[in-house]
Amino acid sequence: GGEYEGILRRQSQRESAARTYARSLPIVPVRARGLTIEGADGRRYLDCLSGAGTLALGHNHPVVLEAIRKVLDSGAPLHVLDLATPVKDAFTSELFATLPAELAADARIQFCGPAGTDAVEAALKLVRTATGRSGLLAFTGAYHGMTAGALDASGGATDVRVTRLPYPQQYRCPFGVGGERGAELAARWTENLLDDPKSGVTTPAGMIVEAVQGEGGVIPAPDDWMRRMRRVTADRSVPLIVDEVQTGVGRTGTFWAVEHSGVVPDVMVLSKAIGGSLPLAVIVYRSELDAWEPGAHAGTFRGNQLAMAAGTATLAYVRENRLAERAGTLGARILGRLQGLAAAHPCVGDVRGRGLMIGVELVDPDAAGPDDPVPPPAPALALAVQQECLARGLIVELGGRHSAVVRLLPPLTLTDEQATAVLDRFADALAAAER
């Protein structure tokens, strides 16, 4: 007990409060396997945060551990800057085999590492170099990372080069209509802005988009809208960057989330699960965009050998075991049960998601005005639900603009029994938080 509390106390004194999730989840993980984390206090938790979607195979999957051990035992170098190695060759081949065929046929890869935000920076820099333009189209509620360029591409940005566009939302539709009509209006807004000479928006260097907004509150974009964004950019020779950092590697029910709409991006930003729990980030892009001179994008820590080995094992395991399909069917079942909860609890305003990327938006029905299409978000209740989940040994994260969305990102290896256990604990936590 004492040691555990000492660790928590020292970390909260020494580390910045900027890491809010670490404050609201006071656990000291010491062991983990699959869905389960064991804390230093001996308590066990079901981890539905999964490193914000990083752990496609859960914690310490045997194939991942074996792949890492194999590199360690082989005497291969752990660090060689960006040199060619068999480990890197295997990773690139496995990754390319998963890409949309049209992109894979003509793709370049740039190792960026170690984090998703580094790959976003690389993507923005690449399209600016390739087009000679500087403007960028990005979306409300987007999240692309915490370094300067990625932050500017995220929701609430202030960079003058970034034009903010409406992201279609069923719930809290920015046009107040929702559904297909809302998505149609969002698409038309973008088209009109680009076509109207008076808008002041010149042809940008690129558009960056998530097929399902994750940190923004788990908001899946309709497939038709994604295709419209592909068309509106292609027609104007604007590179389309799809950020699949969180949606990738089977999470949404297809290997990459763009497969739902059939959209082939010009640039894909990949991180999180591609490293099999270790830090790894890359961009893959149409070779035509490769305008970089030698030395234009270098760095010391990219192409981490252990991460690439763990990533190769993860990508292969997801492909061979059809875990994307599994995520789709299990996710639909989980959504069904959550919709049942929503029907019984007016404080659940919305339940949404794709595959095993699921969000539950908490609202305050009593605070809704007569003209409000939906009740206002309830961040305090969402925090209470998270804490009640924690008390029941379930780890979930919050998201969305108001932090009122409980996010479930379990590993794709989740069994039916584990899904039931997660949902039972969640239902109990919801009932307790509501009281």
Ligand code: PMP
């Ligand atoms: N893009 C998306 C869609 C993300 O969800 C995240 C992280 N949650 C990032 C980029 C940034 O990745 P990182 O935290 O590794 O910098």
